[in-house]
Amino acid sequence: MEPLSARGLPRLSWIDTLYSNFNYNTDGYEGDAGEDGKSQDGSETLPFIDESPTMSPQLCAPQGPDGETVLPTPLLAGGDIEKGLEMKRLVLSGFLASEEIYINQLEALLLPMRPLKATATTSQPVLTIQQVETIFYKIQDIFEIHKEFYDALLPSIQQWDEKVTVGHLFQKLASQLGVYKAFVDNYKVALETAEKCSQANSQFQKISENLKVKGPKDSKVCTTTSSMEALLYKPIDRVTRSTLVLHDLLKHTPKDHPDFPLLQDALRISQNFLSSINEEIDPRRTAVTTPKGEARQLVKDGFLVEVSESSRKLRHVFLFTDLLLCAKMKKTAVGRHQQYECKWYIPLADLTFQTLDDSDACPSIQVLPEHEIEEMKIKISVLKNEIQKEKKAPKGQSRVERLRKKMNEQESWLLLHSPTIPFRIHNKHGKSYLFLLSSDYERSEWRESIQKLQKKDLQSCVLSSVELQVLTSSCFKLRTVHNIPVTGNKDDEETPGLYGFLHVIVHSAKGFEQSANLYCTLEVDSFGYFVSKAKTRVFRDTTEPQWNEEFEIELEGSQYLRILCYEKCYDKSMLNKDDNEIVDKIMGKGQVQLDPQTVQSKNWHMDVIEMNGIKVEFSMKFTSRDLSLKRTPSKKQSGVFGVKINVVTKRERSKVPYIVRQCIEEVEKRGIDEVGIYRISGVATDIQALKSAFDTNTKDILVMLSDMDINAIAGTLKLYFRELPEPLLTDRLYPAFMEGIALSDPAAKENCMMHLLRSLPDPNIMTFLTLLEHLKRVAEKEPINKMSLHNLATVFGPTLLRPSESESAKGQHITSASDIWSHDVMAQVQVLLYYLQHPPISYAELKRNTLYFSTDV
Numbered sequence: 001m002e003p004l005s006a007r008g009l010p011r012l013s014w015i016d017t018l019y020s021n022f023n024y025n026t027d028g029y030e031g032d033a034g035e036d037g038k039s040q041d042g043s044e045t046l047p048f049i050d051e052s053p054t055m056s057p058q059l060c061a062p063q064g065p066d067g068e069t070v071l072p073t074p075l076l077a078g079g080d081i082e083k084g085l086e087m088k089r090l091v092l093s094g095f096l097a098s099e100e101i102y103i104n105q106l107e108a109l110l111l112p113m114r115p116l117k118a119t120a121t122t123s124q125p126v127l128t129i130q131q132v133e134t135i136f137y138k139i140q141d142i143f144e145i146h147k148e149f150y151d152a153l154l155p156s157i158q159q160w161d162e163k164v165t166v167g168h169l170f171q172k173l174a175s176q177l178g179v180y181k182a183f184v185d186n187y188k189v190a191l192e193t194a195e196k197c198s199q200a201n202s203q204f205q206k207i208s209e210n211l212k213v214k215g216p217k218d219s220k221v222c223t224t225t226s227s228m229e230a231l232l233y234k235p236i237d238r239v240t241r242s243t244l245v246l247h248d249l250l251k252h253t254p255k256d257h258p259d260f261p262l263l264q265d266a267l268r269i270s271q272n273f274l275s276s277i278n279e280e281i282d283p284r285r286t287a288v289t290t291p292k293g294e295a296r297q298l299v300k301d302g303f304l305v306e307v308s309e310s311s312r313k314l315r316h317v318f319l320f321t322d323l324l325l326c327a328k329m330k331k332t333a334v335g336r337h338q339q340y341e342c343k344w345y346i347p348l349a350d351l352t353f354q355t356l357d358d359s360d361a362c363p364s365i366q367v368l369p370e371h372e373i374e375e376m377k378i379k380i381s382v383l384k385n386e387i388q389k390e391k392k393a394p395k396g397q398s399r400v401e402r403l404r405k406k407m408n409e410q411e412s413w414l415l416l417h418s419p420t421i422p423f424r425i426h427n428k429h430g431k432s433y434l435f436l437l438s439s440d441y442e443r444s445e446w447r448e449s450i451q452k453l454q455k456k457d458l459q460s461c462v463l464s465s466v467e468l469q470v471l472t473s474s475c476f477k478l479r480t481v482h483n484i485p486v487t488g489n490k491d492d493e494e495t496p497g498l499y500g501f502l503h504v505i506v507h508s509a510k511g512f513e514q515s516a517n518l519y520c521t522l523e524v525d526s527f528g529y530f531v532s533k534a535k536t537r538v539f540r541d542t543t544e545p546q547w548n549e550e551f552e553i554e555l556e557g558s559q560y561l562r563i564l565c566y567e568k569c570y571d572k573s574m575l576n577k578d579d580n581e582i583v584d585k586i587m588g589k590g591q592v593q594l595d596p597q598t599v600q601s602k603n604w605h606m607d608v609i610e611m612n613g614i615k616v617e618f619s620m621k622f623t624s625r626d627l628s629l630k631r632t633p634s635k636k637q638s639g640v641f642g643v644k645i646n647v648v649t650k651r652e653r654s655k656v657p658y659i660v661r662q663c664i665e666e667v668e669k670r671g672i673d674e675v676g677i678y679r680i681s682g683v684a685t686d687i688q689a690l691k692s693a694f695d696t697n698t699k700d701i702l703v704m705l706s707d708m709d710i711n712a713i714a715g716t717l718k719l720y721f722r723e724l725p726e727p728l729l730t731d732r733l734y735p736a737f738m739e740g741i742a743l744s745d746p747a748a749k750e751n752c753m754m755h756l757l758r759s760l761p762d763p764n765i766m767t768f769l770t771l772l773e774h775l776k777r778v779a780e781k782e783p784i785n786k787m788s789l790h791n792l793a794t795v796f797g798p799t800l801l802r803p804s805e806s807e808s809a810k811g812q813h814i815t816s817a818s819d820i821w822s823h824d825v826m827a828q829v830q831v832l833l834y835y836l837q838h839p840p841i842s843y844a845e846l847k848r849n850t851l852y853f854s855t856d857v
Contacts, residue, residue: 088252089160095245096157099150100216102238106143108213109136109231116207126204127197134193135228138183142235149173167262168597170246174266175593177273182610183235194228243270262597269593275480296471297321298478300449302442303485305419306343307434312416314484315343317435318475319449322458323347324425326433327475342472348450349458350428368417371790371833376414377527377556378826383407411486414527423447438529440521441562444586485528497525497557498594500624503684505550505604506536509565511614512543517568518587520616522551524558524594534681537709538568550684552715555594555622562591563609563616588614594622633725639695642723649763656767659694662705663717664774671710672777673784678795682715690716721799728764729801729831737801738824741831753834758846768800769843772835779836793833801828 113136120129127135149169156164198205208228215221246267253260300319305312306326318325327340383403390400419436423443426432437443463471506520522534533553539545566584588611599605599622606619633642640648640659648657671677686708693701694716705713721728729737733756740752757765775796779789803824835841 085162085252088249089157091245091248091252092153092157092166095242096150096153097216098241099146099153102234103143103146103150104214104216105226105231105234106139106146108211108226109139109228110143112207112211113139116204126201126207131193131197134186135190135197135232137186137190138179139235141179142183145173145176145179165257165259165262166249167259167266170249170266171262171269171595171597173242174269174273175595177239177269178590178592178610180235180239181273181276187232187236190232191229194232239270239274243267243274246270265593296323298480299453300446301475301479302481303415304423304435304437305416307436308343312436314412314416315435316340316475316479316481318479319446319453320471321453321456322349322461324351324450325471325475327472338476340472340475342468344433345463345468346425346427346433347458347460347462348454349460351450351454352426352428353424353447367420369790370786370788371794373414373418374790374794374829375826376410378829380407380410380414380527381556382826383410408486411528412484415484415486415529418527418529438531439523439562440532440586441523441530441564441589441591444564444589497559498555498596498599498622498624499557500555500622502553502555502558502561502594502599503550503604503621503623504534504553504561505619505684506547506563507617507619508544508546508548509614509616510544512587515541515543516587517541517570518545519566519568520547521564521566522553523562523564524553524555525560526556526558530560530562537683548685551681552684553681559594560591561594561620562589563611563618564589565611565614565616588612588616590616596622636695641691641695641720642725644725645728645763645767646761655763656770657720657763659720660717660767660770662701663713663720664770666705666713667710667717668774668777671714672781674710675784675786677710677778677785677787678714678718678792679787680711682709682712684715686712687715687719691719694720718795718799721796727800727802728768730760730764731803733759734801734803737831738827741827741834749834753831753838754841754846757835757841765846766843768835769841771796771800772841775836789836790829790833793829793836797829797832798825801831 113132116127116132117129119125120127120132149172152169153166156166156169194208198208211226211228211231212223213226213231214223246263250260250263250267253263298318298320302317304315304317306315307313313328315326315328318327323345325345326343328343330339330341383406387400387403387407390403391397393399419438421437421440421443423435423437423446424432425435437446502524504522506522509518509520512518517538517540519538520536521532523530523532525531534551536547536549539547565587567587569584590609590611592607592609599620602621604619604621606617609616609618633644637643637647640657645657649655652658654661667677674680690704690708690712692698693704698704727734736752736756740749740756743749743752757768760768775792776789778785778787779792782788
């Protein structure tokens with residue numbers, strides 16, 4: 001056997017010895033293994049690379065030319081060889097060689113697909129189009145992904161040195177695992193279809209049993225023969241092997257190498273993916289045998305908030321093939337094995353969902369004011385910053401643990417109190433259970449998983465106390481979700497997520513079978529749960545909606561973007577009166593990881609999310625928060641955006657800029673009842689059109705305003721204040737506002753805060769007071785629009801009041817994007833909230849008042 005190498009790889013000194021003497025006993029690393037990738041005893045063999053370079057991998061010893069067994073040559077330990085770097089190259093070279101074999105296997109599968117497709121439309125088809133598409137589902141996509149990865153990795157290894165980086169390639173490969181998920185979902189059907197077609201058609205049987213797989217270029221083996229069934233298993237096996245390789249790459253990559261965080265991220269994505277599909281790949285891993293000998297498998301589990309006796313409880317919910325079990329973790333003594341206690345279970349045969357005409361009395365959902373949620377987020381951010389500072393301090397480790405514990409408690413509180421979307425289930429005896437979720441995405445996943453299992457012929461069951469105890473005990477071993485999703489459970493090295501603004505353009509969607517009224521919503525994760533951030537227009541009566549709408553979404557440590565596609569329901573009789581209940585039908589849903597490398601480039605990054613056969617095309621780019629804080633004055637003084645407020649009011653001969661008055665008037669006319677007004681993003685293209693119209697003083701501006709989506713008008717007003725060359729409450733007074741709001745004596749605070757308002761230039765005072773009264777009128781409609789004074793202060797506070805760049809530069813302790821997010825934000829919100837909660841302030845009275853605060857401002 002010649003040394004294993006991939007498409008012209010350079011030879012590797014001492015590594016060559018290893019490769020010339022050994023083959024991995026799996027086609028994951030070498031192509032001479034059995035066609036189905038199994039060892040002689042039929043068990044799966046997986047590649048293994050030991051972390052020590054002096055150990056040889058677990059291999060089956062091949063034979064030399066004279067028939068004798070070749071023994072492993074130990075790798076010499078010596079300071080003259082950079083073992084870590086060489087081992088990394090070894091792992092990469094082996095993986096590249098295995099990639100070549102894998103690509104050849106996929107090519108072998110694709111070879112018969114094309115002629116089979118071509119004959120499907122003739123008078124003598126071997127298979128129907130439907131059968132071809134089912135058997136070869138996603139193979140072409142997987143082939144293209146790996147071909148692109150191979151072509152990008154090859155030159156890196158050919159020109160190897162310590163500066164070569166490959167982490168971004170593995171991260172991109174991991175980010176495309178959604179294609180594998182689609183393949184896995186279809187895998188069983190593909191095998192069954194291939195089997196039926198082989199039995200019914202001898203021609204196809206011959207084809208499927210004799211697929212020719214090309215050998216590696218540098219191998220003496222030209223081709224091997226494999227069955228279609230064996231080759232269809234390769235993609236399922238591949239992710240496991242790729243995950244093992246990522247483990248080994250991390251072992252031999254220094255923590256300060258640019259590859260380390262990217263490889264770590266890729267490994268995390270791959271492990272999450274594997275844990276989510278393990279039960280589909282190998283049901284034996286998640287099977288429980290009851291005393292009666294029945295096989296029961298765990299399909300899905302996760303942490304949900306249950307409303308029980310009018311209070312929120314965190315539960316771990318387990319969905320088995322025939323029942324749903326709700327459990328809580330028992331409190332155990334230190335060192336004792338953790339256990340679950342079953343709260344209740346429902347056989348799936350007895351389980352039903354809330355119907356739209358259900359008029360049962362629902363438990364009242366205790367919803368906290370949103371400002372309490374926002375305040376907790378800020379507290380958590382401040383704690384994160386303190387932890388980072390303490391970790392750098394010489395004796396900070398003991399305090400770090402205390403801070404971590406506190407942060408864990410606060411994040412758990414947030415997870416318990418933030419969800420508001422109801423997910424109700426009932427059993428046939430009339431007993432109801434209510435969970436609260438933070439996202440319609442999760443609700444849809446749970447509902448779909450249960451409904452999929454209910455399509456089988458399920459029998460109702462009653463578990464004896466012994467059976468229930470056995471099942472509950474097994475939950476600890478079987479669970480796939482081990483910790484509640486709080487930062488305290490994560491490694492410090494894990495990606496902290498992105499802070500700033502994500503710009504997303506939702507272009508179009510295709511793949512709908514029937515015309516419908518369609519729209520998309522966008523969600524991002526924040527503090528361990530997902531939040532809905534934007535919504536496209538409804539595109540009426542179409543199978544190919546073309547939205548081309550842009551949104552700006554604020555990120556708070558976000559790592560994922562989700563897109564959900566809905567069919568709009570206009571039938572009033574179908575409306576559900578429950579708060580937060582979405583009755584529109586979910587047509588598809590999907591998520592992508594926000595890869596910092598991809599989204600932080602200045603260019604738009606185009607992508608496609610596949611969801612239940614539907615493809616949604618979108619683009620995105622990211623602006624970090626520190627960049628977004630910079631205000632760039634407009635070069636054209638004839639417009640209004642980026643122009644000083646006194647210049648605009650002087651030119652207009654007005655006390656308040658025209659743009660502010662018109663936007664406020666329009667919002668009060670038709671947006672004051674809009675849920676999430678000022679919080680939900682408007683379409684960026686609409687906002688830009690309005691910005692251009694105001695800047696050029698277009699005569700049709702009033703017509704444009706009356707026709708424009710109200711969220712775009714609200715977004716235009718926010719943009720105007722954000723783009724002022726200096727904030728409305730001015731750079732000069734910023735430190736004084738920060739000191740004034742921190743005063744504890746109410747009289748002193750009142751005196752100071754009113755004096756500061758008086759100290760503003762007249763156009764700033766008039767504009768601020770106009771906005772203040774408007775926001776109070778919006779908050780009066782809080783029961784309808786869900787926007788409290790605190791919500792509005794959170795939206796506008798950091799825009800109207802923020803430190804100047806010179807002031808920010810003084811804060812040397814600001815070291816990260818999360819620091820920038822939390823630094824002074826709480827105080828900025830509190831300043832605006834103070835004025836919003838204050839009795840009405842009139843300009844005349846403010847100027848008449850002669851009380852002065854004795855501080856030079």
